[in-house]
Amino acid sequence: MNMVERATPDPEFEALLRHIQESRGLDFRGYKRTSLRRRITLRMEAVNAENFAAYRAHLEAQPSEYEELLNTVLINVTSFFRRRSLGGDARQGDSANPRQRRGRSRDPHLERRLRER
Numbered sequence: 001m002n003m004v005e006r007a008t009p010d011p012e013f014e015a016l017l018r019h020i021q022e023s024r025g026l027d028f029r030g031y032k033r034t035s036l037r038r039r040i041t042l043r044m045e046a047v048n049a050e051n052f053a054a055y056r057a058h059l060e061a062q063p064s065e066y067e068e069l070l071n072t073v074l075i076n077v078t079s080f081f082r083r084r085s086l087g088g089d090a091r092q093g094d095s096a097n098p099r100q101r102r103g104r105s106r107d108p109h110l111e112r113r114l115r116e117r
Helices: 011-024 033-046 052-061 065-073 077-081 110-116
Strands: none
Touching: 011 033, 011 065, 011 077, 033 052, 033 065, 077 110
């Protein structure tokens, strides 16, 4: 008998992830399901979506929500590196990356994918 029981996948949650991957090319397969579900649920609560199907409909109606979703799901690494104790302060616009200081996107490929859809 296996001592570790695995939760059965939620079909609505998996359908939402497939939709996000198919429509935006974002692949969350490497993410832990519990963390991913928790972060997506935070966005659902912010837009008053009652379930995953309603959130999918919201994403289709409001494409700008994809950026909010990404900001919630993805770890903000730059804020980690801009801690005051290390000499940087995001509130002052400090950045170790000169491209960011010039106003360029941190990930031009991601920005292009978001604009294309």
